[in-house]
Amino acid sequence: MLDVAVAVFLIALNGLFSLSELAIVSARKVRLKALADNGRPGAAAALALAEDPGRFLSTVQIGITLIGILAGAFSGAALGQRLTDVVIAYGVAPNMAEPIGYGVVIGAITYLSVVIGELVPKNLALRNAEGIACLVAPLMSMVSRAGAPVVWLLDASTRLIFRLLGSTAEPASAITDEEIRMLMAEAETAGVIEMDERKMISGVLRLGDRPIRAVMTPRTDVDWLDLNDDEAELKEQLIATQHSRLPVCEGDPDRMIGALQVRELLPALLMGEVPSIRAYVRSAPVVPDGLDALDALRTLQGAEVPMALVHDEYGHFEGIATPADILDAIAGAFRSDEAEAEPEIVARADGSYLLAGWMPVDEMAEQLRISLPPKRSYETVAGLVINGLRHLPQTGECVDIHGWQFEVVDLDGRRIDKVLATPLRVPT
Template sequence: MPVLELAAALILILLNGVFSLSELAVVSARKARLRVMAEQRRAGARAALALAEEPGRFLSTVQIGITLIGVLAGAFSGAALGQRAAELLQDFGLAQGLAQTIGYGLVIGAITYLSVVVGELVPKTLALRAPERIACMVARPTSAVSRAAGPVVWFLDASTRRIFRLFGIDARADEAVTADEIRAVVAEAETAGAIETDERHMIGGVLRLGDRTVRGVMTPRTDVTWLDLGDTEEAIRAALLATPHARLPVGEGGPDEIIGVVQLRDLLPDLLRGRPLDIRAHVRPAPVVPDRLGALDALAVLRKAEVPIGLVHDEYGHFDGVITPADILDAIAGAFRADLSDSDEAVRREDGSWLLSGWMPVDEMADQLRVPLPDRRDYETVAGLEPLPIRLKRKHHPRIQQL
């Protein structure tokens, strides 16, 4: 009867949709998210993760199902419904040849339309909306089908891997996640309202911090206030009263002769009571940090230090500056207003061009202006980009001028 044949065609199309839904859901599902769901004992999460770990077997299973459904839909439902449609048109007076052509054409067109829309587009669009949740729902039935068709699935998967090996291609997917991909995900989360703009900036700061050396985050020697034990007590008192810092390096005769660090709170009783200052008695050792050490490694050094301040030296042992937890926070969250100089790091002018300070970190400039930087470079600030207008193509980037 036509009703049974039509029902069979619709069922086959719906089954095709289920396989398409399963295919895109498992392929699109993030393994990290599936692992979290598995740890939370979400139903079907472990089965979905197992399918994602073996994409060859899973795709072979799905392809077997889709292929069989296509063959059955074309051979059984299409032929039967086409014949029924041709007979119906003949009843309306059309010639047999013309009726068969139009009848089969109408049936094939209708089945193709439903197969594309109901069997492909709708399921795949649905799978993209919630891939992990749908993957958990379809994982167990798909695993059962895979076990039932085990020999065929193994044969297809082995054939696929052999073809890959023949062309020297690794069939395993590259699961490495780059920093740019993380930034893209964070930007997407900000657009969706999942995180705030300030959160995105701080996450970007953490990623930049991982790529920086101590030289890129330290307070340079020219901006360091230090105490010289050879100065008079009046000069030392004046320096202590004028400094906004809680800790100061202490040297003997010059900045390359730093012997340690003094904390102002240790000197405060003598300052308030007007007693003579004994700076040397309050000097504490500070770790020496190479200027090419990674910023995160320097943070680990500061955590273990008696006083959280590091003396930065270059490869020749010369004093280059200091690094403190405040410098690390500055790299992540941005500088506080009290720490800023008279000029801002970057100013957007009315004509669309940018005015950049030479001391602006070059990676922050790259993030803000969306410009590429070489993987290996021997500079940390915008001042190292010379000549800047030549390196940045004007047709892709706004005009930039360095202070």
């Protein structure tokens, strides 16, 4: 009976090492750090082991290997011989009883080692990785210190082999945007977050990868005041404008001098006066069109007027960026004009999509599951089509890109207004 108890103990000990290995490797370091900050016992030890996986894995491997050797030797020498004697007692010939006895013992030990020593502990570890990691980490830390010389030798040997192979033993722990999007999709499916929340989080991730020219209001859609115009014309523009702020130039749009807050002139306009507009012009930051959108947001937060004047490398005025443009990039566009009430993308019954030419190309790529190059010279669907065609298109022209056919179905002058995206059929 003692022999059986020893065998079960060794299998259970193997299970403890397997449980510890998968729990600490699977535990998220961010959650372990949060648990440690909250004073959870064992969390700091678990975080220390997770931060040095080479040393920890060497400790686990030593334990599992020694247990395997002991279990094999014990089962063969003790239990195998005992079962052989039992089989002989039942009248089986000795030359047949020995293989039967040892075979049954080895089979049973192997089965129990796989189920109790591996599968059950690992499945248990996956269900609550951080909690179990906190429980087992103090014990694993003690084992690691007890076997420090052997652990160091194994860890150093592993690192040496990696160096000889021209690689590094350090794990690639960086989390990519794609992994975050997949996690959000799983959270939405599980009901943890709502669809609109996922879309806004995706918008924030996209914003971090965009230059300001991808979110600005382009020059063709910007209304501005020219101080060289006569007073009557300026007054008419101010009364007719729907904007609360307007950029102000002096003779040429490439000579922007600042921004005007229309509400500051409202009292004088209501009284029929024509105020001196130059006196109300405030300084507005000038930013390059390649500036990161997040950097532009910080510039807007510190600006006298929340409007940035975007210029290209040659000093030409390209457009304006406002907090509303940043919000549009995160939460989606707010369009009040009937002429602009068109959606960015419309799914059709045949699997194709009708796209607005001004739709941000990264949003389109996410919808159509297209991989775009990280460095590109275009920021909209229209830019993608022109980049593929290499010329300004005519209505009806098509280009095949990333497994999709993009057809120009409507032009507004020279601007691409509507594009039809159709998946290309893979020949069978």
